Amino acid sequence: GEDVEQSLFLSVREGDSSVINCTYTDSSSTYLYWYKQEPGAGLQLLTYIFSNMDMKQDQRLTVLLNKKDKHLSLRIADTQTGDSAIYFCAERRGSQGNLIFGKGTKLSVKP
């Protein structure tokens, strides 16, 4: 299909790890992004990975990429209440390099 797919909701307890999943569609080399959106705000770039990589780690964030299955995940270690937000996966596609976004995963962190 044409869409970037994400599950819509995830609820975790403070201190646990969160894993947000995404599937994308482009089989060619591309960049994949994770953005965070807090209520009423714009999107904040969290991290990105090139499709020839398997993993990228940046402090509490770990991105895992399974290119065979076109599956991307974002792991947040030691999740805090401030991590509550909507997380968007995006795929860079085509010669113009435009981004195709998933519908976002709303992460709720319970104390």
Place this chain on the structure above:
Amino acid sequence: DGGITQSPKYLFRKEGQNVTLSCEQNLNHDAMYWYRQDPGQGLRLIYYSHIVNDFQKGDIAEGYSVSREKKESFPLTVTSAQKNPTAFYLCASSLWDGRNQPQHFGDGTRLSIL
């Protein structure tokens, strides 16, 4: 501070009225983008521009118009032809050199119909 400024934060439109959303960036970015976000939806691309005086339609350009007379500015006009304009509008910018250059976003404008 460098960044992307969208104004106004809230905007109301009457029937038959055109309204213009402002987007200014001082990041010296070449490319600028406009997205529309509806509740529970991802972002959909309205228009984009990789260089001054040139812009391209995105996936949902009907009922919208843009201009790119200056590198720093990419205003979006929501025309009366856009029958369902209520949404959250996001502007983004990036460097454009053919390689990966992530897009950075403004804080958005929420448009509602009166």
